[in-house]
Amino acid sequence: MPRFFVDHPLVLESAFNLPETVARHVQVLRMQPGESITLFNGQGGEYSARISLMGKREVGVLVTEHQPIERESPVQTILLQAVSANERMDFTVQKATEVGVTEIWPFYSQYSQQRLSGERAERRLAHWQSIAQAACEQSGRTRVPQIRAVGTLESVLRDLPADLLKLTLAPGAVTRLRDLSTPVTHAAVLVGPEGGLTGAEEMTAQQAGFVGIHLGPRILRTETAGQAVLAVLQSQWGDW
Structure with missing residues (x-):
């Protein structure tokens, strides 16, 4: 139907x-x-x-x-995603929704290739929300992820709740997701733009309580990285 x-x-x-x-x-x-x-x-x-x-x-x-059907994951996740080029950001929103993300908080990083303001920013936000709605139609979800207006890295970190696991991808990290033994019910995943986070931005994230994790020897693109982490969280503690 x-x-x-x-x-x-x-x-x-x-x-x-x-x-x-x-x-x-x-x-x-x-x-x-x-x-x-x-x-x-x-x-x-x-x-x-x-x-x-x-x-x-x-x-x-x-x-x-x-x-009264509910198809939401028991793991509530917030994806903090640096704004990337149009098609990549659209892909990120669509696939994160399909995987089961609860909220998406876009932000501008120093290496973000696209920056919008005013009416253009409002149109882009509405466009992302429509993509999330369509992904819910296709995937069977009954609740649409909230997509916040684009902020700065500092603002999204400041607004995060305190009682959740905070993860970011770091090629030099030694911690792997399977090393996390504590059951996860709430998590935030921080993903940088095409050029990655700067050293200063990584330090800011660490000071905000983010733990660097290692996803193997291969470097993932910005539109792939968040989906990979969300998928592992769903597999280990969610409904996969």
Whole structure:
């Protein structure tokens, strides 16, 4: 059954018109009145809805059933990701969402190749959020990761909760993820941009309590590194 995210209250027996982008997708699928789709709004669970109207631009639905399904990992993770080039950042948001990340906090590093401000920054943030929503539609997640507005490294480190495991990739580190014996329920993963973090930025992260970890002899790209760490966390302490 086709599955869509809607930023709309979902209540049993309520009727409403789907948002324009979702309606267009339903029309592309050539669905007809009487057919059912699955909706979720990130507030938990998912809903069955029956198409009641198929207009030229409007698609009306009636919410018929609620399933209290949760597919979120027991490991809550925050990805602190340095902003990378457009396609790489899009890939990062999409795959981190599929793997199960809870929140994504983008930040600008000294080596970040792209810096946006004002309206352009707001459009980019909305674009990332739409990618996360689409990834939730595809992967079956019922809650969409929160993506914060881009900050500085100092600001994201300052805002982190104190009671979580803090990890960053460091080629010279000796600690491996499998060396961490304490069960992990909350973790933050810090990933630098294409050129990596500067020495001063690595020192700032260490002072904030981040532990450098080693992922083997191969250097991972910025869009791969976070996914690798998140996947190991899911495998060791999550629902994989």
